[in-house]
Amino acid sequence: MPRLTRFLTCLLGLLLLAATPASAQDMPPWGTGDSKGEDLSIYLVTFGPGDDVASWWGHGSLVVEDQRLKQSRLYNYGMFSFDERMLMRYAMGRLEFWVDDASPAGTFRFYRSLNRDVRLQELNLSPEQRVELAKALAVNVLPENRNYLYQHYADNCVTRLRDGIDRVLGGTFQQAMSGPGRMTLREHTRRYTAVGPPMSVLLDFLMNDEIDKPITRWQEAFLPDELERQVAEMQVVGPDGQKHPLVARAFSVYTATGRPALPEQPPKYAPVLLLMGLVFGGGAVGLALWGRRSGGRAPRVLLGLQNLLVGLVFGIPGFALFIMWLFTDHTVTYHNENLFQANPLTLLAIPFGVQLMLGSKKAPGRMRLLWWVLAGVGVLGLVLKVLPPFDQDNWRLIGLILPISLGMAGAFTRARVQAPAEVRPSSEPVAPSLKASGS
Known part of the structure; x- marks a missing residue:
């Protein structure tokens, strides 16, 4: 019953976070050109793992804040429809996700209610890069742009954040993360699903050698924690021509309690x-x-x-x-x-x-x-x-x-199992075992 309650709470929360699709009329100031780059702050948000299978991997989003105009929005690429066709679309590999925007404070309260980490990294971007990324997010959330075909390893709610950051950095992020990854996609999968051994073995059974190939660090960033780690390591060239960390500051809004630590290596099953x-x-x-x-x-x-x-x-x-x-x-x-x-x-x-x-x-x-x-x-x-x-x-x-x-x-070969023998009635008279002798 507690697991069902948590699932229903999660489902209700996601539905509440799914705001009405944005339109040109309610574009935020960074979408209309009213925001100035020096007034904008952009944060990469990393949410820790949850209780159900879909949330074992964690989650990520981007927050745009205009400090002068006192407006902020959280962009979430992890939205999908909980309708009667959802399971069939997922089973067929044709599940559509979309990006939506919501209140950062409300979203943080929701994840805190699920006892999931909420960690923020403020990106050290130039004013021009902040405007470019913020405007791209505002345009991307429009109904005609927001949908995409979900692919767990190649195109998901975290890779979309990674790609957006890379675009405003001119491709230097992908270039910096082009080295070999720490492990294969299968090993990462087994690492994140170790919390549920039966499901871990089932997923291991269902996936082929496509996830056994060597990958780059860039490909590892399909995971929120890996993207967070890479952003923290990234160095960018500032206006002074010197290299600076991509993360200006990092802090936690909420730290989960009582959750097991994510293993650094896959379990030895x-x-x-x-x-x-x-x-x-x-x-x-x-x-x-x-x-x-x-x-x-x-x-x-x-x-x-x-x-x-x-x-x-x-x-x-x-x-x-x-x-x-x-x-x-x-x-x-x-x-x-x-x-x-x-x-x-x-x-x-x-x-x-x-x-x-x-x-x-x-x-x-x-x-x-x-x-x-x-x-x-x-x-x-x-x-x-x-x-x-x-x-x-x-x-x-x-x-x-x-x-x-x-x-x-x-x-069924060397020691064959025998079915019980059938007992059939016989019409033949039973011969007496002893004969009476007379004089």
């Missing part, structure tokens, strides 16, 4: 996942051996239940991944090597597992064929790793899923 795979796969063989020795109902039901769980946990994501590759614009799911380990065939473990629990005589044979196919495809995915094109960082998923497939194949 591989040994745990391998152990889980070995235990689950070995458990299947153990149940089959037990069933062969005892001939009882319990091991058969437990093994059927185990197959049902495997079908649900791996079959549904495998099927979803296959559909996302074929029918959506999520390029990060295309040609995913994890389909060797779990795919639509894995879903068959659900009905076959139910049949096994109910005592179907055909279920063991069906399970044997299914798991030999899945185990063979899984081994093929492992063997292909020796070839350069198969460079996806999915060893953790192989370690988890392949031992389960091999264990299931072994369970």
